[in-house]
Amino acid sequence: MSKDYYSSLGVAKNANQDEIKKAFRKLAHQYHPDKQGGDEKRFKEINEAYQVLSDPQKRQQYDQYGSAYQQGGGGFSWEDAARQGGFNGGGVQFDFGDLGDVFGDMFGFGGSRKGSRRDTRGSDLQVDVEIELKDAIVGMKKELRIPKAVKCEKCSGSGAEPGSKVNTCPTCSGTGQVSTTQRTILGVFQSAAPCSACQATGKKIEKKCKACSGEGRMRKEEKITVSIPAGIDEGQTLRLSGEGEAGAHGAPAGDLYVRIHVRPDKHFVRQRDDVYTDLTISFSQAALGDTAKLITYDGVMEVKIPAAIQTGQLIRLANLGMPHLQKKGRGDLYVRITVSTPKSLSRKQRELFEQLRKEGL
Numbered sequence: 001m002s003k004d005y006y007s008s009l010g011v012a013k014n015a016n017q018d019e020i021k022k023a024f025r026k027l028a029h030q031y032h033p034d035k036q037g038g039d040e041k042r043f044k045e046i047n048e049a050y051q052v053l054s055d056p057q058k059r060q061q062y063d064q065y066g067s068a069y070q071q072g073g074g075g076f077s078w079e080d081a082a083r084q085g086g087f088n089g090g091g092v093q094f095d096f097g098d099l100g101d102v103f104g105d106m107f108g109f110g111g112s113r114k115g116s117r118r119d120t121r122g123s124d125l126q127v128d129v130e131i132e133l134k135d136a137i138v139g140m141k142k143e144l145r146i147p148k149a150v151k152c153e154k155c156s157g158s159g160a161e162p163g164s165k166v167n168t169c170p171t172c173s174g175t176g177q178v179s180t181t182q183r184t185i186l187g188v189f190q191s192a193a194p195c196s197a198c199q200a201t202g203k204k205i206e207k208k209c210k211a212c213s214g215e216g217r218m219r220k221e222e223k224i225t226v227s228i229p230a231g232i233d234e235g236q237t238l239r240l241s242g243e244g245e246a247g248a249h250g251a252p253a254g255d256l257y258v259r260i261h262v263r264p265d266k267h268f269v270r271q272r273d274d275v276y277t278d279l280t281i282s283f284s285q286a287a288l289g290d291t292a293k294l295i296t297y298d299g300v301m302e303v304k305i306p307a308a309i310q311t312g313q314l315i316r317l318a319n320l321g322m323p324h325l326q327k328k329g330r331g332d333l334y335v336r337i338t339v340s341t342p343k344s345l346s347r348k349q350r351e352l353f354e355q356l357r358k359e360g361l
């Protein structure tokens with residue numbers, strides 16, 4: 001059986017690549033087996049012809065030996081050669097680019113036709129929230145106002161006017177998916193595509209909801225209370241499942257991501273779960289040791305200063321740092337000591353310092 005690929009595609013023997021491509025697209029649309037008036041056998045022929053004619057090398061070989069090969073009786077055919085080539089083989093390359101266009105237009109893979117894309121869950125949202133360090137120590141609840149798509153209150157997301165009829169989509173029998181079988185020269189491909197007739201909902205709505213025009217969702221500013229856990233650190237993100245944008249036609253909502261920013265504190269610097277602060281003490285406190293008052297977010301603390309402490313030394317107050325996030329316990333609070341030199345001295349103080357000097361201090 002001799003095959004004439006040129007007549008399969010309805011192009012002249014001297015047709016250029018553009019003409020071949022155009023002809024293939026037109027015919028593939030026309031004869032696609034899943035289309036009304038489609039013809040599987042014809043579609044296969046068109047595919048086969050295109051695989052050969054679109055490849056300059058194959059085309060040349062076909063031009064030269066085409067009928068001879070077909071009639072050679074050795075069982076060789078371009079069809080087999082193409083099959084053996086496989087997807088990535090050295091044989092005939094399957095041009096997904098072109099087919100993608102064809103299928104895209106028909107089933108919405110490419111999304112070129114409005115509304116034919118599958119309705120998936122709503123989009124995720126992200127907001128940035130700034131808190132104080134003290135809020136991060138104790139944790140807090142914060143109310144946010146988020147403008148977003150919410151499920152339509154009138155139709156509860158169905159997109160149907162309340163009281164109106166909702167039938168099963170006849171195109172996909174309510175499954176929301178249309179399975180397609182593509183017979184190509186490389187074999188049979190089966191794939192499920194979202195039903196474009198019902199936007200994958202499986203339902204046929206008689207009357208669209210007036211409030212949302214059948215979308216099943218509407219924009220609204222919503223109040224959301226976020227629990228910010230104690231110990232949260234700068235840049236950490238909380239995920240609020242299902243608090244993102246509502247999906248169309250009742251599809252699940254996306255998530256809301258709340259990114260936390262902790263405002264730098266004047267007196268306390270966080271490092272992981274430890275906190276650092278400064279305490280200035282006097283010359284004699286440093287020399288003799290003392291107890292000093294320190295204001296912390298846990299209240300006023302008494303800090304024991306050991307004798308002979310030096311500037312820059314740290315005093316550790318255990319368990320007064322940041323709470324460990326979602327774990328028991330806290331980090332530590334480190335008090336960095338600065339010994340201050342008196343800026344002015346009374347007469348008596350001067351005398352005492354003079355005496356100290358004599359003692360070698």
Ligand SMILES: [Zn+2]
Pocket residue numbers: 152153154155156157158159160209210211212213214215216217
């Ligand atoms: Zn509605």
Ligand SMILES: [Zn+2]
Pocket residue numbers: 169170171172173174175176177195196197198199200201202203
């Ligand atoms: Zn459907």
